[in-house]
Amino acid sequence: MIEATSLTKRYGAKTAVDSIDFAVRPGQVTGFLGPNGAGKSTTMRMIVGLDRPSAGRVLVNGKPYAEHAAPLREVGALLEAKAVHTGRSARNHLRSIAATHGIPRRRVDEVIDLTGLHSVAGKRVGGFSLGMGQRLGLAAALLGDPATLILDEPVNGLDPEGVLWVRGFVRQFAAQGRTVLLSSHLMSEMALTADHIIVLGKGRVIANATVAEIVGSTQTFVRVRSPRIDEVARRLTQPDVTVTSVDADVIEVRGLPADVIGDAALSVGVALHELTTVQGSLEDAYMNLTRDEVEYRTTVTPDAALAEGIAR
């Protein structure tokens, strides 16, 4: 259980985290979503005391992280790959962390096996790939067999099998009644892994709900394709229905179910080549939510730039 109350972090004039309140509950996977600079990493760093809050507080199982007798048993954190001295081997790095809490050697070997680091455990970390660094960070987070896992972009740099492994791992971890907070830029990954989502934008919580609720907030629409699409579109025009033309023979209809649209096409004698109900994705919901919150926006989309180049 992680509880943040009016948690705030300011760097000079810039407010990275702006008085946020949230709770991360045990038994489920909670996802932290948000564009770059939204305050996800800063919030995670404040949970484990690496950054001092400018105001407010955050508690882990009822106490500030630093007040626990065995911090590594409370929280395992992977905040950045390679928070490791590059000249030390992976095993020695894990041994040095384990030693602080008197965690036995056997547990070090366990997490090495668990994260698939066995073949490189004796090698110096400086030569590790990003994915290997992530595995080592995960191994370090698991050393204390913690009640809570905090993972910042854990699948970043992992191969597909590694991604699958992390997903299965955190699901199982949460299923044991433990707490998981993870951030990811990959919305599709989040949809598969998380139960509950907290969306941050410009340092504020802009959504805090279950994945189902967030996805449900996006409208579904029906894609209709026909060689005589204009006739269909005209037939459908009525209040509360939005018809958007997306291609010469394709429209998107919001506000009517597919069967009504099919019947309407039949009534004007037009053949349909496609009639598809499109469910809103977490990605759509996320883009809608954060549309105004993106700090570093790409102003020219690649397509537009390309089209412009071709036009010249």
Next chain:
Amino acid sequence: MSTVTTTVPSVRASHQPVPDARLRFTGVLRSEWIKLTTLRSTLWAYAILVLVQVGMGVIFVLASDGFASAPGAANQAAVLPSTLGIMLGQLVISVLGVLVISGEYGTGQIRSSLTAVPKRLPVLWAKALVFGVTSFVVGLVAVFAAYAVTWPMLDARGVTSDISDPALWGSLVGGAGYLALIGLLAYFLGAVLRNTAGGIAAALGLLLVVPTVLSFIQADWITVIGQWLPGVVGQSLFLGSEIFEPWQAVLVMLGWIAVVAIPAAILLKRRDA
């Protein structure tokens, strides 16, 4: 590289993997010992320290003639070749002292260290203790090795020293103590600056540049300040001095260390890692 576990293994083994694990200062000491001894830079620096100590002693004896051979003076004469290497060794130990802490900041290791020990200060003190004691022991090895190697060379010239003389072994132990203390001063400078280049510049500047600059200025009070600089005071630990008794020199050195260690501790508590 592709050692991927395809089936999801059990998160918790049937037994409690870490039943009575908790954070203790002895554990932090063990952790710092592991960290110090598993880096090649540490081993290199200590090896160089011993080699320099022995090497400079040998060169000194070979290059000089006319050692005093009177019974009391022989013990006195044996001190210089055994401790001469400290002039170079102090630079090696200062660089290592900065590196043991600035290396953690440079690589990001500090965030792992402080996540495991979120109260932070135990890391600073444990690292100081482990580095200080290790450097003292290696310093002892270096100085006594230099003595052992130069003894027969001096003996052959009729300069026969006796290690059981407290003045002699006291100077040798003092030399090792100086190395440890100057290493700690550099360590805390590194902790304040959190940067390898800056830390080394500050430590070597205090040892080499400041005394030289002060010697250019002709004023009595500047001369007095010059006598209190750590590198100057520390020499009385092994070469003797008319100003400071050895115990006073130790106190002045500890004062220097405290002046840097206190801000290091306050900054470590306050700054974001």
